[in-house]
Amino acid sequence: MKYRVYASALVALLSSVAASAAGDAAVGRTKADTCMGCHGIVGYANAYPTYRVPRLGGQHPEYIVAALKAYKAGARTHPTMQAQAASMSDQDMADIAAFLSQAQSAEK
């Protein structure tokens, strides 16, 4: 009986990890349209201050999700990115991150 409790706890733990990690790159591609307006243009620059927007291709999906969550929570500030992240669900973030991390390169 004790083992059954441990086993079900383990299953619950594993499935929660899987759920939080599961981003669908194909779905993310359709959700990333807005992102690509800046991040998909080679050399695109942020204004005031001027610097090129970060390259996201090949970035860790977990890091992209963490950045989006920080923008949504207001822990990281950038007017445009906060506005974008505000309407994203956790699933949106996971899907978008999955797409960006493994997208083809626009620089080749």
Added chain:
Amino acid sequence: MRKFVFLIMIATAGASWAGGNPAAGEQKAATCAACHGPSGVSASGAFPTLAGQHEDYLVVALEQYQAGSRKNPVMAAQAVNLSEQDIADLAAYFSKQKHLYTPKLAR
């Protein structure tokens, strides 16, 4: 003549701004490597890969950590002791490594 001097001033100002030295940056990047990987490709999704990131973006990120406008306890502690030249050198080094790229929508 005055116009000519002015042009020289602009040209040299531009040169000194762009004065990150990747070789010097590599020497200064030993601490960074612990989390971000030896050439800026991190082994864990907890830390961003820096290799191939835009140089000017890396400069702004470090300046924001330094100023406290971007908040991360670990990075704030690292950035606090960096000079402008350190930041320029580190950004030059990591931006010249190959990994990150601009994504495209094509399937």
